[in-house]
Amino acid sequence: xxxxxxxxxxxxxxxxxxxxxxxxxxxxxxxxxxxxxxxxxxxxxxxxxxxxxxxxxxxxxxxxxxxxxxxxxxxxxxxxxxxxxxxxxxxxxxxxxxxxxxxxxxxxxxxxxxxxxxxxxxxxxxxxxxxxxxxxxxxxxxxxxxxxxxxxxxxxxxxxxxxxxxxxxxxxxxxxxxxxxxxxxxxxxxxxxxxxxxxxxxxxxxxxxxxxxxxxxxxxxxxxxxxxxxxxxxxxxxxxxxxxxxxxxxxxxxxxxxxxxxxxxxxxxxxxxxxxxxxxxxxxxxxx
Amino acid sequence: xxxxxxxxxxxxxxxxxxxxxxxxxxxxxxxxxxxxxxxxxxxxxxxxxxxxxxxxxxxxxxxxxxxxxxxxxxxxxxxxxxxxxxxxxxxxxxxxxxxxxxxxxxxxxxxxxxxxxxxxxxxxxxxxxxxxxxxxxxxxxxxxxxxxxxxxxxxxxxxxxxxxxxxxxxxxxxxxxxxxxxxxxxxxxxxxxxxxxxxxxxxxxxxxxxxxxxxxxxxxxxxxxxxxxxxxxxxxxxxxxxxxxxxxxxxxxxxxxxxxxxxxxxxxxxxxxxxxxxxxxxxxxxxxxxxxxxxxxxxxxxxxxxxxxxxxxxxxxxxx
Numbered sequence: 001x002x003x004x005x006x007x008x009x010x011x012x013x014x015x016x017x018x019x020x021x022x023x024x025x026x027x028x029x030x031x032x033x034x035x036x037x038x039x040x041x042x043x044x045x046x047x048x049x050x051x052x053x054x055x056x057x058x059x060x061x062x063x064x065x066x067x068x069x070x071x072x073x074x075x076x077x078x079x080x081x082x083x084x085x086x087x088x089x090x091x092x093x094x095x096x097x098x099x100x101x102x103x104x105x106x107x108x109x110x111x112x113x114x115x116x117x118x119x120x121x122x123x124x125x126x127x128x129x130x131x132x133x134x135x136x137x138x139x140x141x142x143x144x145x146x147x148x149x150x151x152x153x154x155x156x157x158x159x160x161x162x163x164x165x166x167x168x169x170x171x172x173x174x175x176x177x178x179x180x181x182x183x184x185x186x187x188x189x190x191x192x193x194x195x196x197x198x199x200x201x202x203x204x205x206x207x208x209x210x211x212x213x214x215x216x217x218x219x220x221x222x223x224x225x226x227x228x229x230x231x232x233x234x235x236x237x238x239x240x241x242x243x244x245x246x247x248x249x250x251x252x253x254x255x256x257x258x259x260x261x262x263x264x265x266x267x268x269x270x271x272x273x274x275x276x277x278x279x280x281x282x283x284x285x286x287x288x
Numbered sequence: 289x290x291x292x293x294x295x296x297x298x299x300x301x302x303x304x305x306x307x308x309x310x311x312x313x314x315x316x317x318x319x320x321x322x323x324x325x326x327x328x329x330x331x332x333x334x335x336x337x338x339x340x341x342x343x344x345x346x347x348x349x350x351x352x353x354x355x356x357x358x359x360x361x362x363x364x365x366x367x368x369x370x371x372x373x374x375x376x377x378x379x380x381x382x383x384x385x386x387x388x389x390x391x392x393x394x395x396x397x398x399x400x401x402x403x404x405x406x407x408x409x410x411x412x413x414x415x416x417x418x419x420x421x422x423x424x425x426x427x428x429x430x431x432x433x434x435x436x437x438x439x440x441x442x443x444x445x446x447x448x449x450x451x452x453x454x455x456x457x458x459x460x461x462x463x464x465x466x467x468x469x470x471x472x473x474x475x476x477x478x479x480x481x482x483x484x485x486x487x488x489x490x491x492x493x494x495x496x497x498x499x500x501x502x503x504x505x506x507x508x509x510x511x512x513x514x515x516x517x518x519x520x521x522x523x524x525x526x527x528x529x530x531x532x533x534x535x536x537x538x539x540x541x542x543x544x545x546x547x548x549x550x551x552x553x554x555x556x557x558x559x560x561x562x563x564x565x566x567x568x569x570x571x572x573x574x575x576x577x578x579x580x581x582x583x584x585x586x587x588x589x590x591x592x593x594x595x596x597x598x599x600x601x602x603x604x605x606x607x608x
Contacts, residue, residue: 031397037397037400037401087583092341093343093396093397094337094341094342094343094396095582097343097345097397097400098343098532098535098539098578098582099578099579099582101345101532101578102532102536102574102575102576102577102578102579102582103575103579104575105532105571105572105574105575105578106571106572106575106576106579107575108571108572108575109569109570109571109572109573109575110572112569112571112572113569113572216529219528219529222404223404223405223408223528226401226402226404226405227405229401230398230401230402230405234397234398260416260417263409263412264409264412264417267405267406267408267409270402270405271390271402274390274394274398274402275390278393278394278395278398279395279398280398
């Protein structure tokens with residue numbers, strides 16, 4: 001066991017987990033609360049990454065780009081929820097998935113129109129390396145892990161301590177009863193959706209320096225988001241966290257062992273779990 | 289009696305239509321060959337989407353498997369296209385039987401997502417993992433190794449068109465037979481009320497399994513035909529970005545109908561042919577098209593025709 005190889009691998013894994021957690025939360029909550037698999041979630045991820053790219057090339061300030069990206073993602077999420085998804089609620093799952101997937105394609109087309117086909121590089125805000133246990137780790141990776149951790153804590157606080165959070169949790173349990181209590185469920189939907197898309201945007205902006213920003217980056221991420229939510233179970237925040245931790249480590253450690261494993265191993269893990277538990281690790285029971 | 293006779297002749301009419309169209313537009317030969325193949329592909333997806341009520345974003349994977357089954361056989365093992373085609377169908381049946389039990393148990397949303405994931409891993413396998421066999425992105429070429437059939441040299445495009453049209457006709461007949469059989473009825477009732485079907489005493493798991501296997505066999509068959517048509521395969525056949533195309537074609541034609549897939553394939557490929565000449569952003573158009581069809585034209589072409597005929601018949605009855 002060569003520690004100088006494995007410690008960075010574990011930390012890289014955690015940073016990958018952080019990104020996966022941020023981007024797949026929307027997919028999971030959207031399903032739990034609205035019973036819609038919103039596949040267009042990755043659009044906010046891509047748009048935000050592009051926004052970051054534009055701001056970085058214009059001003060050179062990464063954190064400003066990140067904020068703009070998150071705002072753009074939240075705004076797009078607001079538009080899509082109020083204009084498009086409202087028409088889809090209550091329709092069969094079949095219908096809503098095809099609608100959101102085609103909307104995803106429209107978005108990709110729009111991105112190609114605005115920013116062109118060629119991939120864009122975004123420079124990392126900090127090149128600083130930090131020494132942990134005698135190995136060099138980029139500070140940026142640690143920042144991602146920290147951000148994801150803070151987001152998780154804040155979401156837990158929101159859900160456990162505020163009235164809004166309680167309403168969201170109640171909505172996941174039973175939307176009809178929530179409406180029966182006189183709570184405007186559409187408003188809850190919009191707020192949740194905007195938060196989720198802002199988080200996807202945050203994931204996109206954070207991931208922009210690590211990958212090339214291209215029109216199809218959302219497609220690549222969508223597959224990992226699928227794996228994360230399937231493994232964790234649709235509709236569960238805890239499940240999303242745990243499965244993103246697992247998948248991140250599987251990718252990073254698997255890739256260190258044998259490079260094709262980085263791609264294949266997450267799928268294998270997901271298939272195995274699905275074979276035993278068809279609703280994932282923490283899936284919401286009773287709905288499919 | 290007339291009604292029944294016309295009803296029985298519709299597959300023949302449709303096959304004649306495609307032949308007539310091919311001779312009306314003589315320089316569009318490859319387009320109509322593709323329409324016939326794509327129709328078979330759409331029929332496969334129609335079983336899932338229209339009959340059983342499952343959506344899969346991973347249909348290109350099955351297409352790719354069929355294509356590679358043919359390509360690997362023809363490039364390394366044998367020379368006969370017929371055996372290759374049978375292998376293509378067989379690969380789909382095996383795939384359906386093996387993957388079925390684990391996939392069918394999943395809910396519809398998980399089913400869609402896991403198929404999309406499968407499609408991505410499929411591209412990876414074709415492109416990188418089996419690069420020594422599939423030659424990655426360069427594609428696997430085998431046209432020169434194909435022998436001609438006893439009656440028809442299908443290496444020539446015009447002869448291959450005849451071959452595909454004959455296959456298309458028989459597939460359409462079988463599809464129609466399936467639609468009228470108990471199996472077709474069970475598929476439809478599965479979509480409407482699965483619990484009731486189970487209550488009557490049918491094993492819904494087995495029904496879904498059969499449906500899934502049929503769908504994957506049709507898709508791999510279409511993939512096999514594609515491969516022979518092009519004379520080579522590369523991983524782009526199984527690309528997941530194209531997953532929505534077959535769904536749009538199913539919707540345009542009319543999901544859950546027997547002849548819908550043909551009209552869907554014809555219309556979709558026609559639109560694609562025209563649009564791709566005008567603009568290059570194909571995704572944008574597919575997406576907008578899907579949303580329009582879903583919200584405004586949910587019955588599809590054949591569904592609308594059926595409705596129109598129904599209304600017409602009622603009117604005739606009223607007239608006496």
